[in-house]
Amino acid sequence: MRKFKTESKKLLDLMINSIYTNKEIFLRELISNASDAVDKLNFKSLTDDSLQINPDDLAIRVAFDRDARTITVSDNGIGMTAEELEKNLGTIAHSGSQEFKAENADSQGDAVDIIGQFGVGFYSAFMVAKKVQVVSRAYGEDEAHVWESDGLEGYTIEPGERADHGTDVILTLRDNEPGKDGESGEDYDRYLSEWTLKDLIKRYSNYVRYPIKMMVTKSRQKPKPEDAGDDYKPEYEDYQELETINSMTPIWKKRASEVEQSDYNEFYKSTFHDYEDPARTISFHAEGTLEYDALLFVPGRAPFDLYSKDYEKGLALYSSNVMIMEKCADLLPDYYNFVRGVVDSEDISLNISRETLQHDRQLHAIARRIEKKITDDLCDMRDNDREAYEKFFENFGRGLKFGIYNTYGAKADELADLLLFWSAKNQKMITLREYAEAMPAGQKAIYYAAGDDRDRLSKMPVVTGVLTRGYDVLLCTQDVDEFTFQAMREYVAKNMPKVYEDDAAREAAEKAQADGAEPETEDRHLELKNVATGDLDLASEDEKKEAEEATKEHSGLFDAMKEALGDKVEKVAVSSRLVGEGEAPACISTEGPLSLEMEKVLKRGPEGEAEGLPKTQRVLELNAKHPVFAKLTAAQDAGDTEKIKLYAGLLYDQALLVEGILPEDPVAFSQSVCELM
Numbered sequence: 001m002r003k004f005k006t007e008s009k010k011l012l013d014l015m016i017n018s019i020y021t022n023k024e025i026f027l028r029e030l031i032s033n034a035s036d037a038v039d040k041l042n043f044k045s046l047t048d049d050s051l052q053i054n055p056d057d058l059a060i061r062v063a064f065d066r067d068a069r070t071i072t073v074s075d076n077g078i079g080m081t082a083e084e085l086e087k088n089l090g091t092i093a094h095s096g097s098q099e100f101k102a103e104n105a106d107s108q109g110d111a112v113d114i115i116g117q118f119g120v121g122f123y124s125a126f127m128v129a130k131k132v133q134v135v136s137r138a139y140g141e142d143e144a145h146v147w148e149s150d151g152l153e154g155y156t157i158e159p160g161e162r163a164d165h166g167t168d169v170i171l172t173l174r175d176n177e178p179g180k181d182g183e184s185g186e187d188y189d190r191y192l193s194e195w196t197l198k199d200l201i202k203r204y205s206n207y208v209r210y211p212i213k214m215m216v217t218k219s220r221q222k223p224k225p226e227d228a229g230d231d232y233k234p235e236y237e238d239y240q241e242l243e244t245i246n247s248m249t250p251i252w253k254k255r256a257s258e259v260e261q262s263d264y265n266e267f268y269k270s271t272f273h274d275y276e277d278p279a280r281t282i283s284f285h286a287e288g289t290l291e292y293d294a295l296l297f298v299p300g301r302a303p304f305d306l307y308s309k310d311y312e313k314g315l316a317l318y319s320s321n322v323m324i325m326e327k328c329a330d331l332l333p334d335y336y337n338f339v340r341g342v343v344d345s346e347d348i349s350l351n352i353s354r355e356t357l358q359h360d361r362q363l364h365a366i367a368r369r370i371e372k373k374i375t376d377d378l379c380d381m382r383d384n385d386r387e388a389y390e391k392f393f394e395n396f397g398r399g400l401k402f403g404i405y406n407t408y409g410a411k412a413d414e415l416a417d418l419l420l421f422w423s424a425k426n427q428k429m430i431t432l433r434e435y436a437e438a439m440p441a442g443q444k445a446i447y448y449a450a451g452d453d454r455d456r457l458s459k460m461p462v463v464t465g466v467l468t469r470g471y472d473v474l475l476c477t478q479d480v481d482e483f484t485f486q487a488m489r490e491y492v493a494k495n496m497p498k499v500y501e502d503d504a505a506r507e508a509a510e511k512a513q514a515d516g517a518e519p520e521t522e523d524r525h526l527e528l529k530n531v532a533t534g535d536l537d538l539a540s541e542d543e544k545k546e547a548e549e550a551t552k553e554h555s556g557l558f559d560a561m562k563e564a565l566g567d568k569v570e571k572v573a574v575s576s577r578l579v580g581e582g583e584a585p586a587c588i589s590t591e592g593p594l595s596l597e598m599e600k601v602l603k604r605g606p607e608g609e610a611e612g613l614p615k616t617q618r619v620l621e622l623n624a625k626h627p628v629f630a631k632l633t634a635a636q637d638a639g640d641t642e643k644i645k646l647y648a649g650l651l652y653d654q655a656l657l658v659e660g661i662l663p664e665d666p667v668a669f670s671q672s673v674c675e676l677m
């Protein structure tokens with residue numbers, strides 16, 4: 001027996017003792033070797049006329065024997081001589097996996113993972129096999145040889161038989177391992193099934209250039225007997241047929257113009273296990289220093305686990321028609337985690353480890369390009385197929401908003417224009433850009449209100465107040481909305497028609513335009529303002545003065561009310577938001593960065609009931625034009641402190657109710673109402 005070289009031995013140990021669940025990649029590795037061997041022969045025949053090869057005969061075969069518990073991968077490629085068996089399979093140094101540093105992997109702890117993800121070629125067979133035999137006959141040789149090993153200490157090479165050139169790799173599967181200590185065992189028998197092997201071939205080796213054939217069981221109707229009566233029922237029988245399992249030409253290598261959308265849809269559905277057609281298909285071919293093909297899909301519906309921890313983003317990564325990674329996460333930014341697809345580049349090495357992949361500059365370049373392509377496509381959908389875009393946004397919009405929030409606004413430039421919000425004025429979803437374009441002259445901010453329910457929001461006094469002034473309000477009903485806006489701070493509407501502050505400048509510009517000059521544009525920076533927080537700066541100078549004076553005039557009343565409410569509110573004041581007789585008598589606004597809605601969201605979160613959660617600074621604003629206000633001042637004049645206390649509590653609670661917040665003490669609230677009646 002010949003001994004394995006030290007490096008090989010290390011790798012083998014790693015392979016055999018690996019508890020990695022993804023042992024199934026062994027088949028991908030053997031098929032990829034078979035494909036390489038066929039390639040070599042094919043190439044040789046192209047350059048050497050003495051070789052009589054019919055390219056149509058070149059193929060790979062997969063077979064299994066349930067009784068003997070073997071799986072055989074055969075090819076009619078170039079084959080190996082005894083020396084080549086020794087050199088290629090006896091030492092790792094001669095395999096293409098030499099870059100794999102077994103020592104390195106050993107010390108990294110998750111070496112097991114590396115093997116599973118990237119494969120290290122031939123030796124991966126030992127993850128599932130207790131014995132591996134390689135029967136090979138090199139092209140042009142008369143003799144065949146058998147390499148055999150149990151993967152432990154060494155291997156043997158003996159003369160053998162093979163009818164023609166090529167190689168059979170015969171795996172005798174390991175015994176099933178029963179689970180113990182609550183850990184699941186290992187079922188190797190599962191590979192001894194037509195269904196499993198077919199599935200693995202399709203999954204990992206579907207686009208190998210040569211046919212991968214396997215005997216499959218089919219069913220057919222038996223011929224109808226001559227003497228069959230009227231009540232004859234058709235009978236069926238099973239039969240075996242050699243079938244090509246892989247589809248050979250990757251759909252992403254074809255030009256988009258050569259592929260029907262229905263083919264893309266089928267590919268998408270079968271590959272990514274979806275029953276709905278994709279909403280968008282993006283396919284492109286990149287050339288230059290880095291060549292690759294990419295085929296991307298935006299799903300038509302959100303996968304059920306999209307927002308769960310278990311969801312894994314990523315694109316399938318192929319190199320030389322072999323899948324090297326099922327989900328390469330680095331190819332997609334988090335906010336486009338819903339995109340499915342394939343990237344195929346000859347320039348990426350097959351035996352690359354996850355660590356190198358992460359720092360791979362090529363990969364980053366591809367990722368940047370992919371991100372850009374997705375953004376462009378979404379913009380296109382937004383502008384040209386709004387209905388589809390709204391559906392898309394319903395599915396995945398939340399993720400885009402999180403993208404802005406999670407990057408602290410850094411990605412706002414890229415993502416803000418993809419967002420949609422409900423316009424209270426237009427009663428439909430609009431973009432921030434559309435909001436900006438429809439703003440009346442003089443409006444300086446984008447107004448929004450946040451809460452659970454659109455209907456309720458649209459009736460809130462703070463919202464109707466802004467609408468009455470002719471400004472639109474975006475009604476935001478997702479918990480992430482306001483956090484997103486805070487991360488953005490402002491929205492920049494680019495290249496808007498220039499607004500001229502003074503008449504002379506405007507007239508000059510109009511004249512210039514009449515003479516054929518291009519209209520001037522400017523970027524408009526718009527603050528994002530919650531209608532229920534801080535100073536909206538909406539009131540006219542007169543209105544503001546009026547409110548200030550009224551607050552001063554009634555300072556006695558407000559002090560009394562503030563005292564009645566205690567630290568529930570920062571202060572009580574005359575509202576400059578509520579100015580009409582017909583509007584609500586009071587509302588709650590907040591000062592500082594935290595809004596009532598954000599407070600609600602935080603309370604619902606995991607830290608919900610924790611002490612020290614930030615609290616809003618609330619202001620009870622009163623509508624001085626409302627009849628209730630007259631009642632309050634009357635009570636104050638009469639020195640009726642009890643009544644003021646009652647009214648203050650009631651107004652506060654009902655203003656919160658309008659915001660969808662229950663009174664702290666519902667019993668006291670209802671008692672107060674009864675008392676009043």
Ligand code: ADP
Nearest residue numbers: 033034037079088095096097120121122123167
């Ligand atoms: P890699 O494929 O990256 O070179 P492997 O460990 O998968 O590394 O294979 C080691 C070597 O064994 C290959 O480079 C090849 O020379 C040889 N080999 C493996 N399988 C076959 C085969 N079916 N036919 C011919 N040569 C093979």
Ligand code: MG
Nearest residue numbers: 032033121122
């Ligand atoms: Mg290989």
